[in-house]
Amino acid sequence: MPLKLFHTYSRLMRFDDRESRPARCMTDKLAAIREVWDKWVERLPYLYNPEPDVTVDEQLVPFRGCCPFQQYMPSKPAKYGIKSWVASESSYAWKMQVYTGKSTSGCPEKNQGLRVVLDVTEGLRGHNVTCDNFFNSYELGQQLLKRKITMVGTVRKNKPELPPALLGSKEREVFSSKFAFTPTTTLVSYLPKKNKNVVLLSTLHKDGDTSDREDRKPIIILEFNRNKGGVDNLDKVIGAYSCRRMTARWPLVIFHNIIDVSSYDCLCDLDRDQPNLDVS
Template identity: 25%
Template sequence: MAILANLHMSDPAKSAENDQKKGTDDYDHLHRVRPLMEMIQLNCKAIYHPRQHLAVDERMVGTKARLSIKQYMKAKPTKWGLKFFVLAATNGYTIDFKLYTGKSKTASGKGLSFDVVAGLIDKGNLGSGYIVYTDNFYTSPLLYRHLRQQGLGACGTYRQGRVGVRTIQENALTKKSPRGSIRWIRDGDLLFVKWMDTREVSLCSTIHPVYSGDTVQRWKKTGDGPHQLISIPRPTTVTEYNMGGVDTSDQSTGKQGDGPPLFSSIL
C-alpha cells in the first residue's frame, strides 16, 4: 500500500490539470493509468499471435474502491467491479481489452456493442481470416456485415426482435417442437438458425452451413420405462459456437478476492 501511494503512472502535473476538468466531457477517468494500460495492451498484442477463433465478451475485475466507473453485472460471478470488454483467444489469452467508463464521446451512433467489437478488432495487427464469436449483446446484422467486409467471419447467439433480424412465423419452432428440430432462414450473407434442445437456441453466422451431420447425446424418457440416451442432430453453428471460447476468458480470471486490483488502487 505504501508503494501504491507513491506510484505515479502519469505526469502528476497533467493529472492535476485533468482533475480540474471533472464534471465536463473533457475529463479522462483513466488518465492516471492510461500509460500503464496502453503498455499492457501493446504487449498483449506483441507477445502472442492468436489462432483463427476469437471471442468478445465482458470481464469483471472485483474491487471495493469507490469509483464512479464501477459497474454492476448480475449474471457475473464477480458482480461489482471494473468492467472490461475483452477480445480473447479460445485458450483464454487476452489479446486486447477496453475498460468501460460510461458513454463515449467518440460513439459512432451504431450502438455500444458495435463500437466495442469494431474497436477491439485491429485488422492491422491481426490481419483477415479470423472468426469472431459473440453473445447476444453484440450480435447484430449491422456488426456481422461490417466484420465480413473486413474479411472476418462471425458467429453468435442473437436476440429475437433486434433491428435487421429476419423472422417468420411460418414453420417456426414452438414449445411442442421435438428435441433436435432445426429451422433456418438466409438473408443475403447472414444465416439465422434455430434449434430445439432443452429450450430454443438462436444463432447467426456468416460462415457456417446449417447442418453438417453433427449429433449430440441427450437423455429421453420413453413411455413408462427408464430414460434412454439418444442422438439428436445439432446445427453446425451450435457446435462451432461451443468451441469458440466466449466464456473461456471469464473462467480463466476466476472470482476475484478482497484485495483491490492495481488499476482501482491508482484511480
Template identity: 30%
Template sequence: MLRRNPIDFFNLIWSDEAVQKISKNTDLITRSKIEQNQENLKPHSRLRKWSSPSKADIRRLMGIVISMGVIRLPSITDYWSSNNVLCIPFFREVISRDKFWNLHVADPLPDNVSYPSKSYKIQWLLDHVNMRSQELYEMGQNIAVDETMVKFKGRIGFRQYNPKKPTKWGMKLFTLADSNTSYMWQQNLYVGADGRETELSKCAQHVLDLVEPLSNLSHTVYADRYFWTLGLAQRLIDSGFNINGTVMPNRKGFPQRLKSAKHMKPGEIIAFRKDDILMLQWKDNRVVTMITNNCRSDEWCTIKPKNPNHDTRNKPKCIADYNKHMNGVDVNDQLCTYYL
C-alpha cells in the same frame, strides 16, 4: 532449449519503460501531496519520510500485490502486522508499509484541470498492456469477444453493477481473447457513453473496436447474444471476418418466424438466410438462436457426452463450434480470479 522463468514472461509486458513511468508518477503525486499539506503534516506522518522510488521498488510493489492475491488476510495492514498469529515476515522484508501506501500508477493531473476522459489517469497503463500483448502474440483462427468484470468497490465514476455476473460490482471491460489458448489480446475499459455517432449499437461498436486490427485476416469472431445484430454481422463480414454466435431472435431484421418459436419440438430446426448470413434456430432443452456465415443449416456434429452412461447427441455444427470456441475470455477470467 533455453529455459524461461515466470519473471521473464512478466517482464515482457512490464518493460523498464512502464516501470519507470510508474516510478515517476509515484514521485510526482506524493511530492504534490507533501507541498499541499506541508503545514498540516503530523510529526510522524509517512510523507515526511518520503524518498523517490526506484524501479526496483515498483517491481517489489507488483510482487507484493500478486502475493496478496495468493495469501489472503482480513485487511491490507495485516500483511505488516507484528502479531504472532498474523505476522508474515516476507512482506516487511520486501517493502515497508509506508512506502507501499505511497506507490501509485496513475498519471498525475492537477485537480483544477478537466480530465480528457474518466479513465485518463490509468489509460496509459491499459494502452501499454494492450500494445505489448499484441506485439508478443499472433492470434489464432478463432477469437472470442466478451465482457469482463474486474472486482472493485471503490469510488470511481464508471463502476458498473451486473447481477448476472459472478463479480457483480466492478469495472467493466470488453475483452478479445484467443479461443484456443485464452490469451488476452486486447481489453477496452467501459467508462460510459463516448459520444460517438454510429449506426450500430454501443455493444456492437465495442466489438468492431476490438477486432479492427485483425481485419481481412479471415479470423472467426465468436460472441454471445449480448452483442450480435444483423448490422454488426454484415460489417464484420465486409471486413474479412467469419462470424458465429448466439443472438436474440427479436433483433431488428430477423424473420418473424424466429421471434415466435415457442412451440418448436425437441430436435426441430428452422433456418433462414440473408445474403451470406445464416440465421438458425434449434431446440434442445430450450430454443437456441444462432447467427453465422461459415456453417450450413444441414451440417451436424456428433457430441460425445461427459457421462459415459448417456447417449451421443447430434447438434448443428454452428452450435458445436460456438460451444467449443466461445470460452476463451471465460477461461482467462477464471485464471485471473485466483489472484484477485
C-alpha cells in the same frame, strides 16, 4: 522486500500527474491510469499471433469502492467491479478496452456491441469471432466480412432482421432446428427444451448441417460452444492466481489486473513455444 516498505510503496503508487488530473478527468474518466493502460494495451497484439478462433466477451474485475464507472453485473461471481471488453484466443488476452460508462455528455451509446467488437478485433484478418447476443447482429456480421473476418454467436430475439418463422417455438418438436439463409449469413433456431428456442447467426457456415448426437444440435451451436469460454477461462485462471490486494483506489485495481493478465499471457507464450518432445 519488507512488508512495511511494500505497504508504503502501495500507498504512494500513482500513474499520472495529480496536479493536471482534474482537467484531464473532464474528458477522460480513465485519466488516472490512461497513459499506462494505453501503452500496455498497445503492446499486447505484438506479443502473440492468435489462432483462427477469437472470442469477444466482457471481463469484470472485482471492486467495491468509489469509482465513476463501477458496474453491477449479477451474472458474474463478483457482481460489482470494473468492466473491460476483451478479445482473446485460448484465454490469451489479445486486446482489451476498459468500459468507462456513459460519455461525459451523459448520452447513452448506440450500437455499443457493434462498436466494441470492431474496436477489439482491429488488425485481425482471416479469423472467426465468437460472441454472445449482447454484441451480435446482422450489421456486425457484414462489417466484419469487409475485414475478411467471419462470426458465430447468439442473437437477441428482438432484432428486427430476424424472420418471424424462426422466433416461434410452440408446436415444434424438441431438438428440432429451423434455418434461414442469405448469400453471406446463416440463421438457425434450435429447440433444446419444449417451448424454448435459441437463435444463432453465423457468417462462417453456409449450410444447415446438424450433428449425429442424440440432441441433434446444429454444427453452428457446437462451434459456438467450443469457443465461447475464452474470456471466462481467463477470469477463472487469474482469479485463482492473482496479485490483487485490498485497496480503495480503482487505478490500483486496474494495475493489479494488468499484472495478472500479463503473467498469464506470458505463460501462454511459453506454452506455445515449447517443442513437442518424443519421450518414447
